Amino acid sequence: MRRSRGWRIGLCSTVILTGVLLLAQGSYMQAKAYFAQYLIEQAWRQTLEDKQPHKPWSWADTYPVAKMTLMTADDLALVDSTFYVLSGASGRNLAFGPTMVQGGGLLTQGGNRIIAGHNDTHFSVLNGIKPGRVIIFQDANKQKRQYRVSSTQIVHETDNSALMPSYYDQLTLITCYPFNALQTGSSYRLIVRALPV
Template identity: 55%
Template structure:
């Protein structure tokens, strides 16, 4: 076999190995993400039974504190995962945000009737916030099964240094925060997209 043919075949083989590795990693990450959502869902179901926090896995430093569902104009549920709602985790750390939207840590056991702030990534769970308009309804199920209905009253783009968005003049406001702009080629930019919603009903 000529050396040039052998060399070309070796290059092709090496490239195929690298492609296989990258594809395998992608499949692994997808499987890991879906399994994590399953574990979070099971933890939430246990919480609804006894109203106690349950970690989705033993080494987790978070637990689900609410279930959030976006409702369209016809009343049907909508979300990133068809047929599933988002589970809100406690503590908006980078590690927790990889698994779902998370509320800013406060340490209180119950948020009912209180202002609450939830952050999420704009390329996963909070991609649904792109184009959200005033009047959109959001439902939060609390750990005791109580459901609280919110309606979007406004949106705003601010710099990350603007901490005024964390101060609410209402004790029944839901504030959602994600990075801006959507579909940016770089992550971790200085702008934030804010959605304000008030309790209705």
């Protein structure tokens, strides 16, 4: 009887300790993600001051190249989401924010600016986006340009037409599709195109 009770207490203690450790790990990851966004914002402010790239932390292999603001559908004076666009479209950089795939660099002049983001984090706001939504794009020159979503399209990952260079100014946002999928690694992409207002 005593042995059985001791075994139960030990099992309960192990389950509780495991739960506390998992909760602490999840909280640590959330805190780390929020702190990373703060550091990226600070790096962007420095970039606006001197027009030079600034890493958000010393070992980063990326830096913010633009700020992108998605306005709400109903009121153009209300901000829905703000993103700091990072240079270098690697998986590691995508964990911290949308990344510039093409048309990058600090001082960009027109062309097809292609920005990729994860559909379960930063670009989750693109779920159900409709033509007409306004995006404000700010570069390192402090120049702000308004773009209006002109079209959305779902394509297979082998369709590279969205990556083609363009002579006219446009934003192309790319994320995996469908949203809220049970498995990662979808072979479809949502392409959102926006043209200058």
